[in-house]
Amino acid sequence: MLQLTFQSLIFKGLNRFGELPAITLLPSEETISYKELLEKVEQLSYYLWRLGVGKGTHVATIIPNSLEGVMFGLAVQQCGATLVPLGENLGTREVAFILNEAKPKVVIMATQPHVSTILEYLEKSNNSEVHIIGLPGFGVSYPEKFEVFLMPEGKIDMELPISSEEDLALLSYTGGTTGTPKGVMHSQAGLGASIISASIEDPLDDRDRLLLSTPIVHSAGSLLWRALISGVHVHLMRSFDAEQFIHAIKEYRITTTFLVPTMLYRLIDQTKKMVYDVSSMRNIYYGASPISPARLKETFEIFGPIMRQQYGMTECNIVISRLSKSAHLWAFHNNPEALKSCGKPCLLTEIRLIDDKGNNVKPLELGEIVVKSPAMMKGYYLRPELTQESIRDGWFYTGDIGMWDESGYLYIKDRKKDMIISGGMNVYSSEVERVVNQHPSVAFSACIGVPHQDWGEAVCVVVTLRDGFSCTEEEIITFCKERTSKYMVPKAVYFKESLPLTHIGKVDKKELKKMYAEMVY
The missing domain is CATH 3.30.300.30 (ANL, C-terminal domain)
Structure with missing residues (x-):
């Protein structure tokens, strides 16, 4: 029987593309093929397995955009464990809170500012079974109590666990600006559904070249996974720089990228200062907020009508609604107001807008956006009361205030807060x-x-x-x-x-x- 788990789908996808290039790091141009990627992930899986990583184990990673970041994330999944990805820009207070709540058995790190926080976690755990792995090559000075990573050698002979649909694949902490972080639990089935949904909505294939410069532990990671199961050649930058980004598009004939609007605006402004060639581009995914009609006009003039907006959140695996390329173009010429929308519901997602009494609101009336999807979270980690408050009768209450227009487009008016x-x-x-x-x-x-x-x-x-x-x-x-x-x-x-x-x-x-x-x- 076909498993629709994230583990099954991601490795079935990776196995199809052999010698095709999988990932190129920029600016070094270090490249790894799909075959090499799988071999290295197997080695890392064996390494983690020997540390006791398996089903039910939490493994935290705090690694900048890099091959190591991609490979360790995949290895955790191959072991059937739960990945707890942490962004390199998280504050030490947030990192300490997450470690103390999630209690990972293994922490894999490559960021100097978090060394003392992670050392404190190790010392407080007083547990010889907790392993802190420091990755070389990132310019970090590790304490003696950390284990510096060495890639294992030799043939690997091991039987890795097969994940079930209910196993916890991902414990992703929200990056909210108020209160303490919340651990969002995603099952193997939920992540699998998100990959299927996103692949149907916006297909990519082995002719595409994807450029990512936002942290892969967030929205860019979802696009990365989808790219890798489709044979896409991923180009990965450590961080965003507008001038380098535009040079990369020309040099590597990039077809697809993901940006937040503020980054897109910087690209637009940068093109006014340099000679550029972005003729290879055919997809710009963006999220976080709509783009203004004036800025969209500039974007069309530079890149063409290739914009795809996505509305999502950590709890729903980024697959709530989409404003497609054709919808952008239609709205630009016929109804500029629709450019402020976030499109229409994704194929596997149901959306309602409700009033304070739980009744559906009419078009042009405001209501809270509630969502139902197989890609939805299982709940908040160790927060049953918050889970019950947020998920009612199978619907997730987003806290976003929205409105339908008379054509069925969804508009986000604000966050309640x-x-x-x-x-x-x-x-x-x-x-x-x-x-x-x-x-x-x-x-x-x-x-x-x-x-x-x-x-x-x-x-x-x-x-x-x-x-x-x-x-x-x-x-x-x-x-x-x-x-x-x-x-x-x-x-x-x-x-x-x-x-x-x-x-x-x-x-x-x-x-x-x-x-x-x-x-x-």
């Missing part, structure tokens, strides 16, 4: 940003609420200007007054060269609130 209540009026920050971003001098903006003694909260925006443009606070406020309701007009405007981002590339509004909360009133 990002809604500003000013003078008793509900102000959706995304709606304020939509208006501000229409100003010709504005490249990007973020709307936040700051405490106010009379109104409760005051609406403020932090703005990044386009290169070579200037603007004043008064101009932005006047611009908004002419285009939106009085209660949505910003009371203050601040200008920054760049906005602070979370480790997954979203604007860090918590940090902005810290910076500006006491500067207005």
Whole structure:
């Protein structure tokens, strides 16, 4: 019987492509074929197996974008264990919390800032069965108590566990900007369903060349897995640099990539400073937020109509809804408002918008987005109450406020927690940003609420200007007054060269609130 587990699908996929190039590291151009990738993953699986890694074992990794990051992630799956991926930009407080809650048997690391935190975890565990593995070649100084990794040699003779659909494949901690991280549990069947769903929605094949520069422990990782089961040649950058990114597209004839809008805007601005050739591109996946019509026009002029937006979240494996390439093009010419949408439900996903009483809302009315999908999480790790609150009758309550239009497109209006209540009026920050971003001098903006003694909260925006443009606070406020309701007009405007981002590339509004909360009133 065919297993639709993540373990089965990923290794069945990898086995099909032999000598084809699997991954190239940039800028070194070190390349590994699919056959070599499988051989090395088998060796790493044997290495982990000898450390006691198997079903029910948690293995944490904190590795920058690299071959090692890809291979160890696959080896954990081949052992039937649970992967706990940690981003290299996580703060030490978050890393300490996750380690103490998830209690991984093995931690594989290659980041200097986290050495003392992981050493503390090792010493607190007081358990000789806990192994901290330091990877050489990343410029990290490891304490003597860590084990420096050496690739095992010789023929491997072992029988690896076959995962069942209910086994826990992934324990992925949310990168939220408030509270403590939440461990999101994904089963083998759930991850398998997400790969199948994404492959149907947006097929890739062995003619594609994928360029990734965002952390593969987040959204880029889902695209990486899908690419590898399809024979795609993946090009992996350690981090994003706009100029190097554009050079890579030309040199390696890249066809596909994933970006967040802020990165896309930097690429657009960079093309104005250099000679470029992006004619090979045929897919740009983006997420985190919609793109403005003005910026989309620039994108079409540079790359062509190749945009694909995806709406998802950690709890739903990034497969909630899609705005396809054809939908982008249709909206651009016929209904620019639809560019603010996140498309229509994915094939394996059901979506409802409900009011506070749980009733479906009508088109053009606001409601909370609730989702049902086989790719959905099993629940939050060690948080049964939160799981019960978030999953009711098989539906996941996203906390996003949305709206259907009359053509069936879904619009995200805001997060419940990002809604500003000013003078008793509900102000959706995304709606304020939509208006501000229409100003010709504005490249990007973020709307936040700051405490106010009379109104409760005051609406403020932090703005990044386009290169070579200037603007004043008064101009932005006047611009908004002419285009939106009085209660949505910003009371203050601040200008920054760049906005602070979370480790997954979203604007860090918590940090902005810290910076500006006491500067207005």
